[in-house]
């Protein structure tokens with residue numbers, strides 16, 4: 001009898017151990033289940049969980065949002081969760097208003113309470129520093145106090161600690177968080193899956209909603225990591241003799257550009273489609289060049305830059321090029337956000353749209369916030385709800401309010417190139433370009449052959465622009481330039 005009992009316990013023990021090992025094998029990562037974290041400490045004055053400098057706060061926020069999404073209608077947790085993140089982004093600016101309106105009229109007049117004195121002190125400090133906004137002190141104050149307008153910078157202009165903070169937070173999102181009834185969820189994958197469903201893809205591409213939908217998507221990711229997303233200005237790579245040698249394809253930035261990503265900040269990632277993260281840069285497509293940007297900024301209303309266009313390449317066409325150029329997951333429509341480069345690339349596309357809107361305001365009689373062309377599928381109609389960001393209608397994505405949530409630090413200029421260790425001035429064209437990687441790639445042909453064997457299935461972005469250097473396509477540079485300026 002005793003022997004039988006021991007055998008049964010042993011079998012049960014082996015099964016449990018095996019199951020546990022399998023979970024670890026499938027997710028490839030440790031599931032975050034830290035009951036010791038006291039999430040209450042990360043609540044702000046309004047009682048909402050906020051991301052602070054502490055990494056645990058990131059875990060607390062996502063665990064809380066997803067858990068509440070699971071228990072709230074309409075029974076579609078990922079959508080509810082993503083919309084809650086969006087709500088966080090949209091209310092960035094309302095915090096201070098709410099604070100001052102909390103005071104009663106007499107309280108404001110006499111200002112004797114501690115709360116009022118504190119608010120008045122900070123109000124005056126803000127004004128004083130706003131006046132001196134060009135001074136370093138002013139900028140530092142702004143950064144320290146997390147103003148609602150978040151400044152996005154070129155990735156090579158970030159300090160090392162800023163870049164490390166960005167990649168660290170993205171990696172925290174990539175860790176599974178345990179759910180109460182068993183199972184787990186990976187915040188990064190839930191967010192990347194927003195760009196996966198047929199209805200969302202249709203509402204976001206090939207039409208007027210392309211720039212607005214992706215602007216909202218960036219805000220969602222920013223709310224998820226609590227800091228601005230840097231932008232990757234492709235022009236600085238395009239201008240190199242050999243863009244595949246750019247410093248961005250080293251472990252200091254995006255990790256390797258050819259084959260499975262086995263080193264760098266996103267090393268050994270497994271995507272939501274259970275594939276290894278991979279790339280194959282510089283084989284087809286094109287990065288965005290200065291010439292393309294100039295071609296885009298010639299126009300003074302949205303219609304000629306929104307797909308489809310008769311005379312020129314649309315903003316979407318231009319944006320497709322780098323998706324193909326990087327290849328791997330980034331080249332497949334529904335998998336593209338699985339590579340974090342997606343967000344840096346789109347941050348740049350968003351910057352181009354910001355420049356375009358600025359120039360229409362300055363030189364045309366067009367108000368970009370209402371200039372919504374009637375193009376694309378029915379779901380991209382001006383007043384249709386933005387799928388799946390159901391709090392908004394498509395036209396809201398064109399609003400100045402949404403645009404005002406972010407700002408862009410312009411890319412640096414010659415001769416000093418912002419003092420970046422990763423940029424240099426090309427005196428011939430008077431533009432800053434990326435420094436080349438000093439790493440010697442042992443056998444690029446071997447790596448290429450290996451990378452060619454990695455097949456990432458799915459509908460690919462169509463790039464009408466091909467850089468002459470990518471695959472020897474018989475298209476002269478002059479032709480390329482002419483087409484761009486169309």
Ligand SMILES: [Cu+2]
Pocket residue numbers: 195204205214
């Ligand atoms: Cu997209």
